[in-house]
Amino acid sequence: MVKMAGDSSYTIVEYFGGDDGYRCGYCKNDKGNFSHGMWSHTMTVQDYQDLIDRGWRRSGKYVYKPTLKKTCCPQYAIRCHALKFQPSKSHKKVLKKMNKFLSKGELPEGQEPGDLMDSACEDAGPRGSTKACPSELKCAAVTDVGQDKAQSLSVAEVSPPTSPLACQKDPACVPSDRKAPKAGSGADPSQPPCRKAKDLRKERRLQKEQTRQHGVSLTKPAPSLAIQPKSLEDLVSELLPDDATHRLEVRLVRSSPPSTQFKASFSASYQVYKRYQMAIHKDPPDKPSESQFQRFLCDSPLEAEFSPDGPEVGYGSFHQQYWLDGKIVAVGVIDILPTCVSSVYLYYHPDFAALSLGSYSALREIAFTRQLQKQSPKLSFYYLGFYIHSCPKMRYKGQYRPSDLLCPETYAWVPIERCTALLDDSRYARFNQDPDAGDSRALKDVGRALVLHRRAVMPYVTYSRKRKGASDEREVQQYASLVGQQCAERILLYRS
Numbered sequence: 001m002v003k004m005a006g007d008s009s010y011t012i013v014e015y016f017g018g019d020d021g022y023r024c025g026y027c028k029n030d031k032g033n034f035s036h037g038m039w040s041h042t043m044t045v046q047d048y049q050d051l052i053d054r055g056w057r058r059s060g061k062y063v064y065k066p067t068l069k070k071t072c073c074p075q076y077a078i079r080c081h082a083l084k085f086q087p088s089k090s091h092k093k094v095l096k097k098m099n100k101f102l103s104k105g106e107l108p109e110g111q112e113p114g115d116l117m118d119s120a121c122e123d124a125g126p127r128g129s130t131k132a133c134p135s136e137l138k139c140a141a142v143t144d145v146g147q148d149k150a151q152s153l154s155v156a157e158v159s160p161p162t163s164p165l166a167c168q169k170d171p172a173c174v175p176s177d178r179k180a181p182k183a184g185s186g187a188d189p190s191q192p193p194c195r196k197a198k199d200l201r202k203e204r205r206l207q208k209e210q211t212r213q214h215g216v217s218l219t220k221p222a223p224s225l226a227i228q229p230k231s232l233e234d235l236v237s238e239l240l241p242d243d244a245t246h247r248l249e250v251r252l253v254r255s256s257p258p259s260t261q262f263k264a265s266f267s268a269s270y271q272v273y274k275r276y277q278m279a280i281h282k283d284p285p286d287k288p289s290e291s292q293f294q295r296f297l298c299d300s301p302l303e304a305e306f307s308p309d310g311p312e313v314g315y316g317s318f319h320q321q322y323w324l325d326g327k328i329v330a331v332g333v334i335d336i337l338p339t340c341v342s343s344v345y346l347y348y349h350p351d352f353a354a355l356s357l358g359s360y361s362a363l364r365e366i367a368f369t370r371q372l373q374k375q376s377p378k379l380s381f382y383y384l385g386f387y388i389h390s391c392p393k394m395r396y397k398g399q400y401r402p403s404d405l406l407c408p409e410t411y412a413w414v415p416i417e418r419c420t421a422l423l424d425d426s427r428y429a430r431f432n433q434d435p436d437a438g439d440s441r442a443l444k445d446v447g448r449a450l451v452l453h454r455r456a457v458m459p460y461v462t463y464s465r466k467r468k469g470a471s472d473e474r475e476v477q478q479y480a481s482l483v484g485q486q487c488a489e490r491i492l493l494y495r496s
Contacts, residue, residue, distance in 0.1 A: 009303055011047040011491040012452060013038040013063070015479040024072050026391045032072030036482055037064040040301035041494075045315040048302060049337040050487050052077065054411050054441075057385060058335075058344070061301045065482060066386070068408045074427050075386035077406035079340065079413065082369040082382045084402050087232050091363055091399075094356045098248075099238045101355060105245030108354045236367050249323045250364060255333070256300035256317040265321060266298075268328045272349050273297065279350035297333050297345055311336060311372045311379065320365070322348075322357070332361045340381035341369040362400065387416075389423035407431040411439055411484075441484035446473065449480045449488040453495045463495060470495075 018036035023029070040063050048058070055077050056065045068074040087095070100106055253262040270293050277283040288296070300317035307315070315336050322330040330348035334341055343365060348357040362384065369382045387405060388394040397403075398420065404413035407430060414431035422429035447461030464470045472495070480488035 009042070009044050009305075010457075011043040011301075012041040012494060013043075013491055014041075014494045015475065017475065017478070018065075018067055026073040026388060026394070029072045034067040034070045035064045036067060036478075037062060038479070039063075042303060043301040045302055045305050045335075045337050047487060047491055048335070049339060051483060052337075052342060052383060053406070054482070054484055054487075055406055055408065056483075058301070060295050060297070060299045063301070069428050073388050073390050075388050076408070076419070078384050078387035078397055078403055078416070079406075080366065080382045080384060080400040080403045081380070082341075082366050083373060083380050085232065085366050085382075085400065086229070087235060087363065088399060088401075091359065092235060094359045095235045095238065095363060098355055098360055099240065102246045102248055103240050103244050107352070232363065232367050233370070236364060246325055251321045251323060252313060252368075253319050253321060254304065254313075254316060255298050255319045256302060257304060258298070262319060265328060269319065269321065269331055272328050272331065273347045275350055276347040279353075297331075297347075300335070302335060307376075309376060309378075310338070311375045313372075317344075320361070320368070322361070324352075330357045330361060332365060334365060336372065336379075338376075339378050340383050341365055341372065341379070342383040343385055359396075366400070389420060390427050405431055409439065410434075410437045411441065412437065439484070441486050443477065443481040443485050443488065445485070446477045446480050446488075448485075449476060450490065450492050451476075451495045452492040457492060460493075 015038045016036075018034055020034075021031035022033050023031070024033040040058070040061050043063075048056075048063075051063065054065070055068075056063050057077075058064075066075045068076070097108060101108075251261070253259050253265070255262050258266075270290055273293055274283075274288065277288055278285065298319075302316045304314055304316040313336065315338065317333075317335050320332040320334055321328055322332075328349075329352050330346065332346050333344040335344060336342075343362065346358050346361050348361075362382075366382050369379070373380050382400070384397045384400060384403075386394075387397050398416050401416070403416045405416050405419040406412075407414055408428070409430045410432040412432045418433075419429065419431045422431065447459060447464075449460040450457060451460050451463045453463050453466070458466075460473075460476055464473065476493065479493060483491060
C-alpha cells in the first residue's frame with residue numbers, strides 16, 4: 001500500500017473503459033474524441049504522479065487518458081523543466097504588458113493568440129461518466145480497508161499567509177507594488193548614454209600608444225557592455241512606482257479539503273468563472289451552475305499530504321487566485337505533486353483578456369515551481385496538461401522550453417524538438433526511436449491487480465475465484481495495462 005508521511009492511504013477508482021466516441025472540443029468532431037476514463041473516489045498524490053506520467057489527467061474527480069491512435073486530435077502530455085526555463089521575447093512581452101498595466105493603468109487592446117491555457121478538462125469525457133459515489137463506497141468502505149487518516153489540518157498549517165508582507169519571499173506570490181529605481185538618461189534609461197564612434201577611436205589610439213611606450217596599459221579598460229539577462233523571478237517581481245495605478249496580489253489557497261480562505265472567496269471565484277464561460281466559451285447565462293463549477297474545478301480526489309522533505313504548503317489541489325485591487329480577476333487551478341506542479345485549468349475575468357492572463361499565469365506558476373523546488377529538491381517540473389500539435393492554437397504550450405513530450409508507447413519523456421518533426425508527418429507518433437525500448441512498467445500479471453470487493457481488499461486472482469470465474473478479466477486487464485503494473489498493484493479497483 002502507499003505510505004506517505006507515516007500514514008497509510010489508498011487510491012480507489014472505478015474504471016469505465018473508452019470504446020465510445022464523443023464531441024471534440026478542438027476540431028468539433030461529434031464522435032471523434034476517444035479516451036479511457038475512471039472515477040476516483042480518493043487518490044494519493046504519488047499515485048496521481050505516476051498516472052500523469054503515463055498520460056492520464058484529471059477533471060474534478062474524473063481521471064482520463066486520451067486514446068491517441070484513435071482520437072481525432074491526439075493529446076500528448078507535456079512538461080517543462082522549470083529550473084532551466086528561460087523566458088522568450090514573447091514571454092517577456094507578456095510580463096512587461098502586465099507591469100505597464102499595473103503601473104500606468106493602460107489596458108492593451110485585443111488578446112494574444114493561443115492564450116487560453118486550458119488543459120481540455122471540460123472535454124475530458126462523456127458528461128454521463130461522472131457518476132455519484134455508490135453506497136458501498138462511502139466513508140465506511142474506506143475505513144474497512146484500513147484507511148485511517150486525518151480529515152484535514154488546521155488552516156494555519158494548510159494555507160499560506162496572504163498578507164502582502166508574508167508573501168514577499170515567494171516571487172510567484174508577490175504584490176507587485178514596490179518602488180522602482182530612479183530612471184537614468186538617454187533613449188533607454190536602463191542603458192548607459194551612447195558614445196560617439198570618433199571618441200571611442202581616439203581612446204583606443206591613446207591606449208595603444210601608452211602600451212607601446214610603457215609596456216602596460218595605463219588606462220582602465222572600457223567597461224563591458226554585456227548585460228546579464230533578467231531571471232524569470234526578476235521579471236515577475238518587476239519594481240513598480242509608488243503611484244502605480246493598480247495592485248496585484250497572488251494568493252495560494254487549498255481547494256481540497258477547502259481552506260477557510262477558499263470558502264470565503266468561493267462565490268467571487270464562481271462569478272469570474274461564469275463570466276469567463278459566457279464570454280470565451282459562449283455558455284448561456286444559466287450555465288455553468290454552481291454545482292457544475294464545484295464538481296469541475298473545486299472537487300479533487302487528491303488527499304492533502306505532507307512530508308518532511310516536501311513543500312511547506314504540502315501536496316494536493318490548490319487555487320492560485322489573482323487579486324487585482326482587492327477583487328479576483330483570474331484563478332489558476334493547480335496540483336502540487338511529488339515531482340511537479342501540474343496546471344489543471346485557468347479562467348479569468350473577460351474584461352482583462354488583453355493582458356494574456358493564460359500566458360502570464362503559466363509564467364507565474366513556473367516561478368512558483370522553482371520556489372517550491374528550494375524546499376523540495378525533486379519537485380522540479382511544470383506540467384502544462386496536453387500538447388496538441390494538430391490544433392495550431394494549442395501549440396503555444398511548446399514555447400515553454402526546455403520541455404518534453406511523453407512517448408505514448410514507452411512512456412519515456414522525449415525533448416519536444418525531436419517530437420514535433422514526427423508530428424508534422426503524422427498526428428500519431430512514437431517519440432522514442434529506440435526500436436528495442438518498451439513499456440518498463442507494463443502489465444505482467446493481472447492476477448496481482450488489487451480490487452475492492454464487498455469492502456475487502458484482495459488481488460484480482462482471489463476475486464476471480466470468489467466470483468467463480470469472473471467475466472470481467474478483459475476489462476481489468478485493459479485497465480491494468482493503462483495504469484501500469486506498479487499502479488495496478490497499489491490502486492484499488494472497485495468491483496461490485
